[in-house]
Amino acid sequence: MQYPLFKNSSHRWLTKLTITLAIASGVNTALFAMPHNNLASLGQAIAADTIELPAEAQKLVGTWQLTTPNNESEPYTMVFTSDGKLYLIHPTRKIGVAAEYQINSLNGETYLDVFHGGFGSRTTFSINAKGQLIIQQLFMPAAMQYSNYTGNLPAIVGNVLMPNMLRLVRISNDTKLDASIEFPSFVSSATLALQSGAKTYIGVINRGHQAFFLEKEYFTNKLEELGLGIETESKNYTYQIVVLDSKKAVQSTVLAKEDNLKSYTGLVYITKSPEMKEDIARSLICESQKPTRKMPPKFNLTSNPTCPEGYIELSRY
Missing domain, CATH: 2.40.128 (Lipocalin)
Incomplete structure (x- = not known):
C-alpha cells in the first residue's frame, strides 16, 4: 500500500x-x-x-x-x-x-x-x-x-x-479536520520524470518561437514551422500553439493526456528592452498548480504578463 x-x-x-x-x-x-x-x-x-x-x-x-x-x-x-x-x-x-x-x-x-x-x-x-x-x-x-x-x-x-x-x-481532543486544508498527493518518480520532460519541451518551443520571430518578424501557430523536430502529440502530452497577436505574442501549451500529470503553458511576447530601448522577445513558462487535462486560459497581454489562473510561474527570461 x-x-x-x-x-x-x-x-x-x-x-x-x-x-x-x-x-x-x-x-x-x-x-x-x-x-x-x-x-x-x-x-x-x-x-x-x-x-x-x-x-x-x-x-x-x-x-x-x-x-x-x-x-x-x-x-x-x-x-x-x-x-x-x-x-x-x-x-x-x-x-x-x-x-x-x-x-x-x-x-x-x-x-x-x-x-x-x-x-x-x-x-x-x-x-x-x-x-x-x-x-x-x-x-x-x-x-x-x-x-x-x-x-x-x-x-x-x-x-x-x-x-x-x-x-x-x-x-x-477533537480530530476533525478543516475541510479547506489541502493535502497534496504523493507523486511517483515516474510522474515527476514525465513532467520534467514536459517542462523541457515547453522551454524548447518558447525558444523556437523567439528564433522564428527574430527571422520572420511574426509568430506562427504551426509547430512544424519552428523546425524543432517535435511532433504535435506524444504518449502523455499534446502540443498546441495559439497566436494571440502575430506581431505581439504567442501562447504554447504542453497539455497532459493523463489525469495525474500537470500541464504547462508558455508565452513569448514582444516588449521594449529597457537597456537597448528596442523590441525583444521575452519568454514566460507556467506550470499548472494541480494535474489537469483542461486547456489553460489565454494570457492577458500586459506590459508584464503573468500566468493564467490555475498556473504558477516557473521561469521568465
Missing part, C-alpha cells in the same frame, strides 16, 4: 512542512528510516505477532501543537486520529501532510511507527508530567522525494541540522 505524501508544490510552506517532518540528525537517519515493507526487520524487527496497544494509542488521539525548530512564531498542529491517521498541518496556510501510524511493542519497549510515502519510521514517545507529548527521532524519508514547483529537491538532511526531539502540547 502506498501512503499519501505531498509533493512539489508551488508553495514554500510545503518545504517548511517537509523540514518539520525530517526530525533527525544525519547520523541517526539510517537507523530510523526504512521502506515500509522492511520496517518489521528493524533491529530484530516488529515481531510477527505485533502487539497493538489501544490504551497507549488512545493517549495520542487528538490535536497537538508544535512550533518549527527555526521559527517559534509559526505554530503547526499534529492530529492523531483513532483510526491510525496522522496529519501535520499549518493551520493558517491551510496546507498539510498526511501519514499513518501504529503503536507497537517489542521486547517490552513501546514504539510509534509512522508510515509515509511507502516508507516507515520507528520512534519512541512519551507523555511527561506536564501532559506534553515527547517524540524522539521522527524522520519521514519520503519527504525528500519531493521537489518544489521549480523542480529542485529541498535540501534537508545534511544541510539543515534538526533537533531529535519534539515537544507537543495537546490543544484539543
Whole structure:
C-alpha cells in the first residue's frame, strides 16, 4: 500500500512542512528510516505477532501543537486520529501532510511507527508530567522525494541540522479536520520524470518561437514551422500553439493526456528592452498548480504578463 505524501508544490510552506517532518540528525537517519515493507526487520524487527496497544494509542488521539525548530512564531498542529491517521498541518496556510501510524511493542519497549510515502519510521514517545507529548527521532524519508514547483529537491538532511526531539502540547481532543486544508498527493518518480520532460519541451518551443520571430518578424501557430523536430502529440502530452497577436505574442501549451500529470503553458511576447530601448522577445513558462487535462486560459497581454489562473510561474527570461 502506498501512503499519501505531498509533493512539489508551488508553495514554500510545503518545504517548511517537509523540514518539520525530517526530525533527525544525519547520523541517526539510517537507523530510523526504512521502506515500509522492511520496517518489521528493524533491529530484530516488529515481531510477527505485533502487539497493538489501544490504551497507549488512545493517549495520542487528538490535536497537538508544535512550533518549527527555526521559527517559534509559526505554530503547526499534529492530529492523531483513532483510526491510525496522522496529519501535520499549518493551520493558517491551510496546507498539510498526511501519514499513518501504529503503536507497537517489542521486547517490552513501546514504539510509534509512522508510515509515509511507502516508507516507515520507528520512534519512541512519551507523555511527561506536564501532559506534553515527547517524540524522539521522527524522520519521514519520503519527504525528500519531493521537489518544489521549480523542480529542485529541498535540501534537508545534511544541510539543515534538526533537533531529535519534539515537544507537543495537546490543544484539543477533537480530530476533525478543516475541510479547506489541502493535502497534496504523493507523486511517483515516474510522474515527476514525465513532467520534467514536459517542462523541457515547453522551454524548447518558447525558444523556437523567439528564433522564428527574430527571422520572420511574426509568430506562427504551426509547430512544424519552428523546425524543432517535435511532433504535435506524444504518449502523455499534446502540443498546441495559439497566436494571440502575430506581431505581439504567442501562447504554447504542453497539455497532459493523463489525469495525474500537470500541464504547462508558455508565452513569448514582444516588449521594449529597457537597456537597448528596442523590441525583444521575452519568454514566460507556467506550470499548472494541480494535474489537469483542461486547456489553460489565454494570457492577458500586459506590459508584464503573468500566468493564467490555475498556473504558477516557473521561469521568465
